[in-house]
Amino acid sequence: MEDCLAKKMEITVSEAEKRTGRNAMNMQETYTAYLIETRAVEPQSEGQCAPVDSLWRRYSEFELLRNYLSVTYPHIVVPPLPEKRADFVWHKLSADNMDPDFVERRRIGLENFLLRVASHPVLCQDKIFYSFLTQEGGWKEMVNETGFQLKADSRLKALNATFRVKNPDKRFTELKHYSDELQSVISHLLRVRARVADRLYGVYKVHGNYGRVFSEWSAIEKEMGDGLQSAGHHMDVYAASIDDILEEEEHYADQLKEYLFYAEALRAVCRKHELMQYDLEMAAQDLTSKKQQCEELATGTVRTFSLKGMTSKLFGQETPEQREAKIKVLEEQIQEGEEQLKSKNLEGRDFVKSAWADIERFKEQKNHDLKEALINYAVMQISMCKKGIQVWTNAKECFSKM
Amino acid sequence: MEAEGRVPGPPLPPPSPGGRGGAGAEPPAGAPGAARGPLLAAADVLALDDEEDDLEVFSKDTSLTEVNSFSPSVPISPSSMINQYKFEDEPELRDLFITVDDPESHITAIETFITYRVVTKTSRGEFDSSEYEVRRRYQDFLWLKSKLEEAHPTLIIPPLPEKFIMKGMVERFSDEFIETRRKALHKFLNRIADHPTLTFNEDFKIFLTAQAWELSSHKKQGPGLLSRMGQTVRAVASSVRGGVKNRPEIFTEMNDYVEIFSQKINVLDKIAHRIYKEEREYFNEMKEYGPIHTLWSASEEDIADSLKGVASCINKCCKATEKRMAGLSENLLPILHEYVLYSDILMGVLKRRDQIQGELDCRVDALANKKTEKDLFSEEIGKLEDKVECANNALKADWDRWKQNMQCDMRSTFTNVAENNLHYYEECLATWESFLASQTVDLHVEEDS
Numbered sequence: 001m002e003d004c005l006a007k008k009m010e011i012t013v014s015e016a017e018k019r020t021g022r023n024a025m026n027m028q029e030t031y032t033a034y035l036i037e038t039r040a041v042e043p044q045s046e047g048q049c050a051p052v053d054s055l056w057r058r059y060s061e062f063e064l065l066r067n068y069l070s071v072t073y074p075h076i077v078v079p080p081l082p083e084k085r086a087d088f089v090w091h092k093l094s095a096d097n098m099d100p101d102f103v104e105r106r107r108i109g110l111e112n113f114l115l116r117v118a119s120h121p122v123l124c125q126d127k128i129f130y131s132f133l134t135q136e137g138g139w140k141e142m143v144n145e146t147g148f149q150l151k152a153d154s155r156l157k158a159l160n161a162t163f164r165v166k167n168p169d170k171r172f173t174e175l176k177h178y179s180d181e182l183q184s185v186i187s188h189l190l191r192v193r194a195r196v197a198d199r200l201y202g203v204y205k206v207h208g209n210y211g212r213v214f215s216e217w218s219a220i221e222k223e224m225g226d227g228l229q230s231a232g233h234h235m236d237v238y239a240a241s242i243d244d245i246l247e248e249e250e251h252y253a254d255q256l257k258e259y260l261f262y263a264e265a266l267r268a269v270c271r272k273h274e275l276m277q278y279d280l281e282m283a284a285q286d287l288t289s290k291k292q293q294c295e296e297l298a299t300g301t302v303r304t305f306s307l308k309g310m311t312s313k314l315f316g317q318e319t320p321e322q323r324e325a326k327i328k329v330l331e332e333q334i335q336e337g338e339e340q341l342k343s344k345n346l347e348g349r350d351f352v353k354s355a356w357a358d359i360e361r362f363k364e365q366k367n368h369d370l371k372e373a374l375i376n377y378a379v380m381q382i383s384m385c386k387k388g389i390q391v392w393t394n395a396k397e398c399f400s401k402m
Numbered sequence: 403m404e405a406e407g408r409v410p411g412p413p414l415p416p417p418s419p420g421g422r423g424g425a426g427a428e429p430p431a432g433a434p435g436a437a438r439g440p441l442l443a444a445a446d447v448l449a450l451d452d453e454e455d456d457l458e459v460f461s462k463d464t465s466l467t468e469v470n471s472f473s474p475s476v477p478i479s480p481s482s483m484i485n486q487y488k489f490e491d492e493p494e495l496r497d498l499f500i501t502v503d504d505p506e507s508h509i510t511a512i513e514t515f516i517t518y519r520v521v522t523k524t525s526r527g528e529f530d531s532s533e534y535e536v537r538r539r540y541q542d543f544l545w546l547k548s549k550l551e552e553a554h555p556t557l558i559i560p561p562l563p564e565k566f567i568m569k570g571m572v573e574r575f576s577d578e579f580i581e582t583r584r585k586a587l588h589k590f591l592n593r594i595a596d597h598p599t600l601t602f603n604e605d606f607k608i609f610l611t612a613q614a615w616e617l618s619s620h621k622k623q624g625p626g627l628l629s630r631m632g633q634t635v636r637a638v639a640s641s642v643r644g645g646v647k648n649r650p651e652i653f654t655e656m657n658d659y660v661e662i663f664s665q666k667i668n669v670l671d672k673i674a675h676r677i678y679k680e681e682r683e684y685f686n687e688m689k690e691y692g693p694i695h696t697l698w699s700a701s702e703e704d705i706a707d708s709l710k711g712v713a714s715c716i717n718k719c720c721k722a723t724e725k726r727m728a729g730l731s732e733n734l735l736p737i738l739h740e741y742v743l744y745s746d747i748l749m750g751v752l753k754r755r756d757q758i759q760g761e762l763d764c765r766v767d768a769l770a771n772k773k774t775e776k777d778l779f780s781e782e783i784g785k786l787e788d789k790v791e792c793a794n795n796a797l798k799a800d801w802d803r804w805k806q807n808m809q810c811d812m813r814s815t816f817t818n819v820a821e822n823n824l825h826y827y828e829e830c831l832a833t834w835e836s837f838l839a840s841q842t843v844d845l846h847v848e849e850d851s
Contacts, residue, residue, distance in 0.1 A: 185698040199684035209673045217666040367704040378838045385831035396820035402813040
């Protein structure tokens with residue numbers, strides 16, 4: 001991790017700004033731009049901090065970066081971006097992309113994304129990534145010049161297409177199954193959490209109604225008045241306390257969301273491997289059939305029923321010259337095919353090796369992060385309980401003095 | 403008419419001499435209810451079953467004289483009132499213990515109804531036995547309440563649970579409905595037992611002690627329909643006139659108080675129900691929340707324990723919230739509801755006082771110009787004046803008592819609500835803290851290794 005960029009450079013997404021501009025179809029659009037600030041970690045000279053470089057990027061550029069990384073490093077579990085549209089919202093939260101709270105949480109998410117990439121042993125060394133952080137103009141062209149879009153396999157876009165792999169790698173199958181389960185369980189959890197938050201909000205806020213009624217009631221009571229009035233005040237405090245509590249919980253939800261999207265990245269690696277395996281098997285199959293053809297032509301025997309064999313029987317045999325020519329072509333193809341198969345096999349083995357290395361790294365990171373998130377959740381609950389105890393202790397005292 | 407299919411109880415116990423002997427000094431404000439005199443008299447009248455005889459025994463005049471036992475010659479002093487407060491606040495001085503339980507369904511050709519078991523334990527002399535067990539239906543409670551109101555128009559008679567509950571679509575005979583009603587009926591009888599005047603009411607005693615057939619025949623007596631109608635007509639007439647004109651300041655203050663109190667208590671009742679509803683919805687979501695973490699732990703290795711720990715915490719908090727809800731529905735909701743009903747009762751009592759005043763004012767105004775005939779009617783006016791004064795004094799005393807009790811009830815109920823919430827948060831805190839401790843131990847172990 002010594003070469004990791006995150007150690008050498010401080011990266012923040014410090015601001016978000018609303019912009020208007022014209023899009024590709026020359027229509028006016030509003031979007032948010034994010035300010036990326038970078039600074040070398042070691043100070044240039046004593047007592048002086050390195051100068052801050054900054055540039056603005058919008059979400060679509062982040063998307064472009066991530067697509068590039070996904071295609072260029074298919075064996076890496078590439079960190080996910082924060083959600084494009086607000087999802088798993090409970091009623092108080094806005095689903096509007098321009099809502100300041102959503103923008104703020106997205107800013108944090110984008111910063112987190114950059115830090116994840118910058119601390120990844122492989123990804124942090126990528127030049128395109130470095131330019132994304134440091135080069136304002138011409139970056140888009142630079143990315144497109146890499147021609148990564150051509151490398152992108154369109155078959156991967158069909159998410160549900162299955163490739164019938166004859167000898168699937170058991171580990172990858174298990175991993176894909178795990179990533180599906182992880183996605184399913186986290187999205188279920190997030191949905192229920194949002195509903196729980198909604199209900200909790202309701203419970204707290206209704207208590208706020210006590211304050212006014214107690215106050216009005218206290219006006220007609222002599223002895224009870226003071227107790228009622230002060231109790232009402234505590235009920236107001238109680239009702240107001242839920243806003244901060246739930247805001248903090250949103251950050252916890254965001255932490256879970258990151259791993260929801262990470263599950264997708266994990267699945268993508270499995271799919272790429274599946275595709276590779278499929279191509280490998282197809283190439284091997286093709287080679288075998290070509291070899292067979294060659295043998296049949298050479299020996300003149302039709303070992304297996306084939307339409308070609310039939311047709312040549314029906315329409316007359318070929319001349320020996322024709323046969324020779326065919327055999328020569330096939331032999332060339334076979335040689336080519338064997339070389340390709342060899343390199344594909346090597347490619348496959350390399351892929352599996354580096355993929356598993358990254359998957360192990362990812363697993364450790366995931367376990368560490370999720371455990372921490374769960375602990376943070378417990379800390380938040382404890383804080384909420386302590387606040388509740390304080391308020392109700394005060395209220396109890398007021399009530400007992402009524 | 404209830405066809406109970408039960409064996410009628412033993413015949414009426416022999417009457418005790420002098421009706422209520424042996425009870426010691428009667429409390430100054432005490433007065434028997436409309437069924438005056440020993441039970442034997444009632445039994446005699448039973449045999450006659452004659453409307454006119456009913457009228458004789460329970461005519462308007464005699465009901466007046468019985469109210470007159472509130473006569474000004476027996477001062478209603480603050481100190482004597484204090485003795486009655488003690489009666490409520492110190493249960494050790496109580497000599498009448500009542501429980502309402504064991505709801506039972508009865509099905510007849512005509513109707514289905516519920517009876518409740520009413521058990522009375524007492525050391526009072528005027529009760530022939532120290533323990534009674536009877537079964538009563540809602541109708542019987544209604545009858546008792548109306549008898550008490552009749553006998554004591556300006557006393558605050560405790561509320562009965564409503565006949566039906568429209569909102570919430572609670573089915574008439576659902577378990578929840580029956581239980582809520584049972585608790586309220588229990589409260590009703592106990593409030594009467596604790597009331598310094600009402601506790602000695604004859605109808606109350608009959609209600610607690612008479613077998614079903616005895617009660618139903620006793621019920622048949624009472625001021626005839628005609629006289630009751632007469633009272634109502636007169637009451638309406640005088641209420642139109644007011645009784646507001648010469649209303650003493652204190653009762654106007656009471657009226658103002660009750661108006662505002664009624665508003666506030668109704669709003670509080672709504673708030674409390676809303677809180678209960680929100681807590682229940684929260685509970686429903688929480689029930690699903692914990693198990694998801696358990697499900698997740700099944701596909702994890704390293705973090706499975708943490709996930710299971712969180713699941714367990716959430717499930718425990720879920721149970722704690724159920725307890726909190728139960729506390730609300732057992733305590734706060736019934737009390738607030740009772741006081742919503744009380745606010746209507748207070749309005750009614752103030753109106754009746756005004757009506758009684760109105761009768762007097764009406765008469766006075768009518769005779770204002772007939773100077774010569776004034777003497778002829780002075781007795782009548784005197785009686786009415788006495789009636790008004792008694793009514794006012796009774797109400798004032800009962801009002802103070804009611805306010806004391808209300809303050810006490812509100813204090814203890816809301817304190818209880820606060821305690822419930824405290825227990826809830828304390829329980830949840832302990833759960834999460836123990837989870838956190840288990841996790842940080844693991845972390846330290848990991849760091850060391």
